[in-house]
Amino acid sequence: MAYEPPAGPLTPGGFDTPRDVAAGLPLFLVEQWRASDRTAGEARRLLSRHEVRGYSVVSDSAGLTRLSQRLGLLEVLALIDRPKRILHACARAAGGRAVGVWAADNAQLFHPDAVEASTLLSALLTAQDEIGRHCEVRIGIGVHLGSYYELSGGLYGAEADAAEEFAENDTEGGEIAVTQAVVDRLPQGHPFALARKDGIGGLVGPVYQVLDGPRLAIPGLGETWAAEGWPGEPGSTGQEHYPIPYSGAFYADLLLLDSRPGDAELAERLAAEHLRERTVVLIERSAAPADTPEVELLRGLSLSAAMRDVGLSLLPPEGAVEIKVAGPLGIYLFDEPVPAVRFALALRTGLAEREIVGRIGVAAGPVLAGRTPGGGWDIAGAPVNLASKMAQDLGTPGRVHLSEAVHTALVDHAAVGDHAALGDHADVAGFEAVRRTVSGVEMTYYEG
Template identity: 35%
Template sequence: MATYNISLADLRQDIAGLIPAGLVLSWNGQEKTSARHEQLLAPFRKRGTLVSTDSAGLSTLTQRYSLAQVMKLVSEPKEVIHAYGTALGGEAIGIWAADNSQMFFGEEIAPSRVVAQMLAVQERVKALRVQVGMGIHTCECYRVGGGLFGEGADFIEAIAEDETAGGEIVVSGAILEWLPGGLRDAARVREDLRAHGALWSLKDFSGRVEAVEGGNPNYPTPFDAAFFQRLRSMSVEELGTEAFPEYRKTRTVVFVKAKHAPREFLLDSFTDMSLIDLTVRRIAASHGADVVKSNGTLAIVLFDEGREAVAFARDIIEGNRVLGVEAHVGVARGEVYLFPLANGEREIAGNPVNVASKLAEDSGLEGVLVERSVSLGGLERDGVPFQMTLSRVELAGHRFVV
């Protein structure tokens, strides 16, 4: 197994990914104190209201519809969220890949107005086939490299993704105190979330809310403008027969999820992310792999063959282990769509991505988990068979201990 020596000396902005290299190097170049930390992050500090969303039942959808159909169904509520969110002065954060979205509303916009606007969104989304759960929180965070960082941002994103149901809005205590009497009375305590703090649920609110009608559905898509136009103009039924050969590829997908250790300082977490991203890209280059995305938290890397994908995955786990980071890897094969973006980057969608991410993030197993769609050319003899159900989807394959 190859050895890779990764250090901050190798960090350059062209390979630093999401986090500015200068920020990481400045932090690590002098004594690390709370005062310096605050000074370096001061230009990036924001205060306001965050809305994170997650669609319900994506894994089940992929079993019933074609990829293009699923993308339309998932896109429809995101179009409503963006239209209503921007109408109120909200800003879309990052690329809205998969079934997630995130918006930021500056502190000049009252949190109560944000909640009212999102209640109007949920009312509109009721008519769609895909429903979304939302988390809303007001806090201080940091806008760095196009993303939002900080405890509050991480907190509400996790709540939206893991603890909300379709049609539901979960609000924090910081939001609840801004709500008018009728809304506050309608909110119900989520007793099951006590471990996360005081959280309240709003669902099927029947009262009147004041909202601004939205007119801009053009959210930051994980595909190019031409595909988005076709997605919006075609029906679900029409998309079921559309092949999109210009985007369609058959690939072995490696999904890497890095499990970060808690850090006292956010800039130390940024340092970890930069080193993990550098590790992924360097090891991928040594294997001749195609890195679609890598941000220091997750990576999606493509291969033609299964054996080389497993060899890369082993090296990734070892490389992260040297950094003191635990990496989980899922591997699956099948048809994916690869989209060129206006900024020169690419995005990917497809069931192999969903399966590989489930294996890496939700299986609870260590090592390299290779789904049975991947041909291993006899390598399976070195693995341990597995079978499990994740998000009501049956998965089986082989696990390779590293």
């Protein structure tokens, strides 16, 4: 079982940055939990203050792997931006609001329980129509009506996790899928055409595809979703943009690229301006099983806070930055690969001392990283995806996994005898090549 830190305040070094910068990690609640007797009853009491009931709407893009094979990162980001703008405009028209930061192709909205299910489905059908007409990228949308815990701008809890899982894994581009709880809220004799999806169940229950139904008329929709994407404070132009994960300056360039599709010269210029060769360290910590979902949630948050504490204590003062610690994941960005590997190995050791086991991936290449309008950091690029695949999809618990580029950098340093840079534990000989096939593509990485 993973270690849970002792009661009382968290280690001071882990909380030098403002709390709202720790995206996805409600540190205030972690402190309350650690100061309590940590019983199931106390977990329910603490979380009940943050309980909300309504619809969780989650979208997932389709076909990005194929697009990324022929387009650069910025071109892909421009393509996935437009569906997010459309979805946000339509969902707001039905009484919804954005949840979290919409990084990469991720989007989530919350609609209060008072919203009629028929209104929401009509708005989403309108969104899919508009996306189909104006976007190259299609999205799948999953909807669940349930109870969640709203913490630091995100939705937590067993139902929140289940809703995200079925939306990301069991929807296709252009599809709207809803759970039984949503269907039960539709009036008798409703005008929507539904079809049961096979092979989905569990906590969210049966899932149905929305094949057809009335659309929600949204006056000036085209102008609305086009305008609300522009950066600026909410309300500054009469519209509220979705929570973009980029700086205002970069987002303006992204919209320019979206307005000039196929402009290779512009894409190349913006890539040279915004992308940098960096090394990404991504860790997925072990789960924290418990007797009740509430205790499991709070114990997991406490472990994530401990992971953040350890990571910040080991992070070099220069050439590195913590991007985020959210849920079981931590992401760090380094200027150079060798310090990144040294950090990854030290992080594994530091967590092991607290009986926390993690799978770590380290990958290098061009990335887009910077501060978001909310004050935190976010990142995008192939190294993030590769580090995630090595750590989350293919990795072995307790091991560090290096991409070929990172391993080559270690070999080069070892060849010139740069042991001081490598550190005592960064022994190249300790990493062995692993070849795996993922989605029909063979990849090689090094595990140690």
